[in-house]
Amino acid sequence: MTRVSTNDEFTDYLTLVDIHAGDVPPETKSVTDRALSWIRNHILVLIMVALPTSLATIYYIAIASDQYVSETRFVVRSPNRNAAGLLSGFLQSTGFVRAQDDSYVVMEFIESRAASGDLAAHSNLREVLSRPEADFLARFPSLWSKPTEEALFEHYLDFVTIETDSGGGVTTLRVRAFRPEDAQMLAQALLDRAEMLINRLNDRARQDAVRFARIEVTDSEKRLGDLQKSLTDFRNKVAMIDPSKQSTAMFEMIAKLSDDVAQSKAQLASLMQQTPQSPQIQAMRSSIDAKEQQIIEERARIVGDDASMAPLIAEYEQLLLQRELGMRMLESSATSLENAKLEAQRQQLYLERIVSPNRPDYAMYPKRIKSILMVLALCFAAFWIIRFFRNQIYDHSET
Numbered sequence: 001m002t003r004v005s006t007n008d009e010f011t012d013y014l015t016l017v018d019i020h021a022g023d024v025p026p027e028t029k030s031v032t033d034r035a036l037s038w039i040r041n042h043i044l045v046l047i048m049v050a051l052p053t054s055l056a057t058i059y060y061i062a063i064a065s066d067q068y069v070s071e072t073r074f075v076v077r078s079p080n081r082n083a084a085g086l087l088s089g090f091l092q093s094t095g096f097v098r099a100q101d102d103s104y105v106v107m108e109f110i111e112s113r114a115a116s117g118d119l120a121a122h123s124n125l126r127e128v129l130s131r132p133e134a135d136f137l138a139r140f141p142s143l144w145s146k147p148t149e150e151a152l153f154e155h156y157l158d159f160v161t162i163e164t165d166s167g168g169g170v171t172t173l174r175v176r177a178f179r180p181e182d183a184q185m186l187a188q189a190l191l192d193r194a195e196m197l198i199n200r201l202n203d204r205a206r207q208d209a210v211r212f213a214r215i216e217v218t219d220s221e222k223r224l225g226d227l228q229k230s231l232t233d234f235r236n237k238v239a240m241i242d243p244s245k246q247s248t249a250m251f252e253m254i255a256k257l258s259d260d261v262a263q264s265k266a267q268l269a270s271l272m273q274q275t276p277q278s279p280q281i282q283a284m285r286s287s288i289d290a291k292e293q294q295i296i297e298e299r300a301r302i303v304g305d306d307a308s309m310a311p312l313i314a315e316y317e318q319l320l321l322q323r324e325l326g327m328r329m330l331e332s333s334a335t336s337l338e339n340a341k342l343e344a345q346r347q348q349l350y351l352e353r354i355v356s357p358n359r360p361d362y363a364m365y366p367k368r369i370k371s372i373l374m375v376l377a378l379c380f381a382a383f384w385i386i387r388f389f390r391n392q393i394y395d396h397s398e399t
Contacts, residue, residue, distance in 0.1 A: 045383055
């Protein structure tokens with residue numbers, strides 16, 4: 001087998017190509033050139049506007065799956081908060097007012113990983129977000145994510161919307177799903193978890209308030225018990241129940257002895273006037289001296305050195321005063337405990353449902369026409385920005 005590769009054969013090939021090219025009509029040739037020229041001139045708008053918009057149109061019209069929305073509205077109320085706004089005024093007239101700060105707590109919980117994890121564990125969140133009706137972009141897991149907890153949480157946030165009206169205090173929760181019963185079920189589950197959160201907050205506040213009051217009562221009881229023991233030890237040490245009463249008896253004895261001395265002195269003076277030589281005078285004088293000496297000794301037992309009754313009475317009265325203060329503190333602590341229990345009951349939060357989760361009749365998402373127009377507008381904006389910078393670069397390069 002021989003191979004021929006001469007210049008004559010190459011010349012014959014070029015001649016044949018020219019003959020076939022000459023067979024193409026001039027009209028067709030000009031139309032093709034114009035089309036290619038138009039495409040070259042508009043390549044940027046075709047890539048940045050026409051192609052993305054066409055893909056978005058195909059997706060939203062032919063591929064995007066329907067999504068149903070279940071909506072519920074509620075308010076977190078508290079009996080001891082000030083009301084503001086028209087709705088809050090109505091709520092206050094019915095016996096409760098809104099608690100807006102706690103509404104934000106509910107919002108943070110619903111938008112947390114704890115809520116998505118709870119729904120995944122008890123409400124089949126993974127199955128709900130991966131229904132067969134879902135398209136490849138909206139289904140979980142998506143094309144660019146893995147079936148992890150973090151990816152599930154991010155996907156969950158795309159299907160849950162919650163907002164609070166700062167004026168009226170009403171919180172609106174919207175949940176999307178690929179089936180109407182799934183949307184209603186998830187909304188109901190989130191509402192139930194929010195109520196459980198409010199109950200936990202109530203229990204914690206009640207337990208803290210009552211716990212501190214109980215600690216105060218226990219401390220007061222212990223303090224009073226220690227004071228009572230000190231008082232008992234003192235009585236055992238001095239061998240008397242009440243030094244004050246003992247001193248009172250001693251004062252009565254001194255008073256009686258003083259009366260006896262006064263009477264004896266009067267009798268002695270009368271006897272000395274009537275019978276100065278009477279032998280009874282000496283006996284009466286001895287009796288008076290003995291009584292006066294006893295008065296001096298009794299007074300020394302009451303007041304005098306450290307062994308007298310005065311320091312014992314002072315110590316005893318100090319113990320009585322401390323016991324009285326301890327009893328009052330115990331009574332005050334017991335009253336505080338009862339007040340804490342009542343206040344804990346009065347300060348409870350309530351999640352009041354204004355609108356229960358509904359079962360949607362028709363799909364509200366996706367907003368097909370709106371989404372297509374949004375893609376078109378964004379693409380045009382990006383196109384004009386790129387075109388502007390390109391023209392600026394060309395102008396600077398020419399100069």
